[in-house]
Amino acid sequence: MGEAPTRRRSRSGGGAARRAERTAVSIETAKYIERNVPLYEVLTDEALAVIEENAETVLEEIGVEFPSNPRALERWKAAGASIDGTRVRIPRGLARDLCKTAPSKFTQHARNPEKSVEIGGNTLVCAPVYGPPFVRDENGGRRYATMDDFHKFVKLGYMSKWLHHSGGTVCEPTDVAVNKRHLDMLLAHMTLSDKPFMGSVTAPSRAQDSVDMCKILFGEEFVQNNTVMTSLININSPLTFDDIMMGALEVYAENNQACIVSPFIVGGAMAPVSVAGTLTQVFAEVLAGIAYSQLVRPGAPVIFGAFVTSIDMGSGAPTFGTPEASQILYGAGQLARRMNLPFRSGGGLCGSKLPDAQAAYETAHTHNAALLGGVNFMLHSCGWLEGGLVASFEKFVMDADQLGILHKFAAGIPIDENGQGMDALREVGPGGHYLGCAHTQANYQTAFWRTEVLDYKPFETWQDEGARDTQTLAAKRVNTLLDAYQRPAIDPAIETALIAFVTEKKASMPDALE
């Protein structure tokens, strides 16, 4: 396994912190967030019990669909479900019982062990945007994404201090055939970054390729005994588990790799128009999906996913950062915790076409809800634009900067003697000024979160420098980070083997469009 000499950011300062202060560019990666603050709970226990009961009713009376997947139907039948065609009706309590073998927390290993992440409990792991077919930047506007764009996003992710995870399909490289692009994407994550990453889910064979490449990168035995990928399995809401996604889930679960079992819901279209109704469906779907993962392999690591947003009832467009989306996020987090399962939701979600105020309002609402709602794995935490159709270079660095806020808030409020600051109050007194006092001098370097994107300059300076808005400041930072990027070290033999695998695989395939 390759090892890069990567430094962890230490809040207590020291040489690394001082160096980081002298230069705008650093390759430090913050440790995943461990919340030292309470969570926010929007639903009462009584309301949660109603939703849980209703979800059991949905599974028992209405059931779920597992189309084109006879093996799944056999598994469900053996477990005690009632099968009618491809409809699976699950007796009350069965799905919940099956979920009990799923771990409440797991480690996803990175090739750089310092960047491995814990997913579950009080942690929050931030991963970038996933899935957009388009990219946007300030100069080039909106265009189809290419493998070159993909490489740039992986590099930006590697360079982003507050981002713990390299993600998966940070954008769809549309210049590579669909059946081959997963190989190039994985190779990029494995060689251009040393953070943890996600595997392919667009076909069971591509999930297997992902596992096989991990065996080259981490060693076969290591992969057998450890989780090295956390991959996104969307449920085709309402209540349908399509064979491609389930096929990928089967490969990952069999190999002890983690799946995010995630309803993908635009409320009002793919779930009831009410928040409690949507939560009922989310919970039923997750129960069925995670139960199925445990039928494939008891103990396989999973995450309770909830990607739920609302709809503009005027136009039918999906909307993000809305109060209903926040309510659902908070409620789903409570349901996940009652199941003792890791929780995925949130991100830098927005509907705006540009990285403008709308994008930022919507993103901040979602970031805040994710932090206080107990999210353990936050996909799309940076770079998402236009309802997920676009990966924005500027928004990637803007949002990644914002993630620092979540780290600082989550650390909580120190209440020790230094935190109390009574010596400062005594030293300064009425009418005085704190900037020069001993307590301030001792603490100023770490007292406040500092942005690397936003502007705090005096008006006149800002105006003289071109009156730049956030997008323009972010464009500059994108270039700064890409210019400063250096590949993390990797064992040349492993890299050669990975390239050989990809080359051989691609040579064996015709180009396919899906």
Add this chain to the structure above:
Amino acid sequence: MGEAPTRRRSRSGGGAARRAERTAVSIETAKYIERNVPLYEVLTDEALAVIEENAETVLEEIGVEFPSNPRALERWKAAGASIDGTRVRIPRGLARDLCKTAPSKFTQHARNPEKSVEIGGNTLVCAPVYGPPFVRDENGGRRYATMDDFHKFVKLGYMSKWLHHSGGTVCEPTDVAVNKRHLDMLLAHMTLSDKPFMGSVTAPSRAQDSVDMCKILFGEEFVQNNTVMTSLININSPLTFDDIMMGALEVYAENNQACIVSPFIVGGAMAPVSVAGTLTQVFAEVLAGIAYSQLVRPGAPVIFGAFVTSIDMGSGAPTFGTPEASQILYGAGQLARRMNLPFRSGGGLCGSKLPDAQAAYETAHTHNAALLGGVNFMLHSCGWLEGGLVASFEKFVMDADQLGILHKFAAGIPIDENGQGMDALREVGPGGHYLGCAHTQANYQTAFWRTEVLDYKPFETWQDEGARDTQTLAAKRVNTLLDAYQRPAIDPAIETALIAFVTEKKASMPDALE
């Protein structure tokens, strides 16, 4: 008292809701928020007790300054404090005891009784930006504010559905002499709007003018028996209560009008660099200030204020929407609730020069913390830009639109039969679509919050319409609202009397610069 035929927005729909949907412009005003959701508490009871103890130590050992205010020193001495020059040292427990006569909740009456607000308990009242000497709009850029700008902001406030309060100095009308402008500002709030407003605090005589004008507007007896202004009394942190602000507080308290007793703190400069240390100072200052208001008149309505932000330790610039500012807001809210006092904090605070992504990130962080942190009175909830130096027309309508999100979230999650939506789940089933089902049809008009500013259009439509960003969309809305503005009805005799008061007062004064 003049009465305008104003409609309250009713969430249950009906004729007003349907009409509102057919037109982009409405003069409905939402009822102040009554939270039906829990609050977020960041500090443990043990931590709060430490901060409270330390604050008592500050008051007892260090004390506070009441310069140039012999009457205040006499009041404190009579109450049992120790006086040394202008330093007031307050024995442990005394300030807290004095605060006990302050009401936990009060009504601020508007001239339109339907727009009166309750401040305290589970309510949240939103008021606009206060104090900027500059204004900015998309076409005119940044310039000194004038009385014409002031009128426009009051009109926008009147037209903003989610804004409950007309505010006070929505911008400083710099084209009117300092000693006269409070008269023009009050006249504008009283005649161009029918929402509640704030009085002048820049001199005790101007506070008295505010009271006198209210007596004309509401009737003398009504003002004697009711609170009709909530005005902003800043503490000169650290620990100094200047005679001008205290003079205004004395006038308001004597007249049973409400004061927000509010430390104005840039953390690290005017308070210790640590969150717990800042909270200690905030609590000590508010205890002393509210105790003093109760010495002036036991039972005078007050609000526990906390305007606290952090500093950029590189440049010394104040910063907004930071994690430390949120921590302080949450902590101060807990301290206020333990005192059983209404709480003021938050707002649409930001440091950005433009209504861009930075402004929106920072504003959304502050809005969210205010909602979940239990704020009862949110000054600056819309229009604030550039650290409060600028009132932005576009940001005013952008933020005012965002306040709708707070209303919807605060309403909570209905869990009744309709909220559960089981009929929808049964009707639609796996693989179906909810848009057409009976439950959706019955609920879609009120199910989701709807913006009146942000963009959800298809990309192609948006591009054809000029690829407008949020600022540009907001500029259009500013014009739409101002074009549609109509003055609320007012008794002509009252208006004539107000104008006569202002004219006579102004004629009796030389122009003064402060």
